[in-house]
Amino acid sequence: MEWIKFIIRKLGYNRLKNKLYKNFINEILYPFALLARISLSEGIFLMELVKESHKFSGPIVEIGTLFGYSTTIMIHSKDPQRKLISVDDFSWNPCGFSKNLHYDLTKKLLEEATEKHSVQLLNMDKNEFYRTYNDVPPSLVFFDANHTYEETMRDLLWAKEVGVKVISGHDYKKETPGVIQAVNEVCEGKPSRIHESIYVL
Numbered sequence: 080m081e082w083i084k085f086i087i088r089k090l091g092y093n094r095l096k097n098k099l100y101k102n103f104i105n106e107i108l109y110p111f112a113l114l115a116r117i118s119l120s121e122g123i124f125l126m127e128l129v130k131e132s133h134k135f136s137g138p139i140v141e142i143g144t145l146f147g148y149s150t151t152i153m154i155h156s157k158d159p160q161r162k163l164i165s166v167d168d169f170s171w172n173p174c175g176f177s178k179n180l181h182y183d184l185t186k187k188l189l190e191e192a193t194e195k196h197s198v199q200l201l202n203m204d205k206n207e208f209y210r211t212y213n214d215v216p217p218s219l220v221f222f223d224a225n226h227t228y229e230e231t232m233r234d235l236l237w238a239k240e241v242g243v244k245v246i247s248g249h250d251y252k253k254e255t256p257g258v259i260q261a262v263n264e265v266c267e268g269k270p271s272r273i274h275e276s277i278y279v280l
């Protein structure tokens with residue numbers, strides 16, 4: 080009798096273990112590795128923008144770090160001394176991580192970048208960053224945070240106001256019409272360049 084109970088318990092345990100494993104793969108690992116980041120081809124284009132922006136002085140600013148994928152891509156083509164400020168309030172991620180876990184993980188993922196490659200990770204709301212920014216005009220900004228019309232408009236107007244030299248962003252595509260509308264309004268037409276869903280004013 081005891082050994083039958085043992086087998087049933089074992090089967091139950093294995094079933095639970097398999098279920099947790101599948102959930103981990105589908106709900107955490109795949110979203111972490113695959114979702115909500117720029118594509119490889121967009122990354123290569125972003126690297127070109129970083130190189131182009133080196134003719135101007137001022138830091139590179141990224142709005143929307145997530146887990147640091149696009150940040151890391153920019154590090155590959157920036158001058159080592161060029162400051163790169165990446166801003167995120169850790170309000171959203173595709174894995175459902177808490178704000179604290181999201182920040183902690185991203186901080187660790189970017190540890191070498193912040194220690195050795197002139198990267199500054201700021202845990203703050205982008206609009207608070209705009210309100211308090213008092214450095215020289217950035218050479219390049221890459222917007223990839225909130226994709227509504229109102230928020231994209233705030234991003235772009237800030238960039239214009241402080242005199243950012245190269246203004247770019249992600250998700251200029253039909254699924255996020257607010258980005259298209261705000262970008263078109265600000266440049267009174269179409270952006271000068273579009274690569275997949277990256278725009279450059």
Ligand SMILES: C[S@@+](CC[C@H](N)C(=O)[O-])C[C@H]1O[C@@H](n2cnc3c(N)ncnc32)[C@H](O)[C@@H]1O
Binds near residue numbers: 117203
């Ligand atoms: C699409 S993800 C960024 C993806 C990243 N650029 C990449 O390609 O790896 C959007 C990020 O914007 C952040 N975000 C959303 N609203 C924000 C706000 N108001 N201020 C700062 N960050 C914000 C989210 O927490 C999320 O990490």
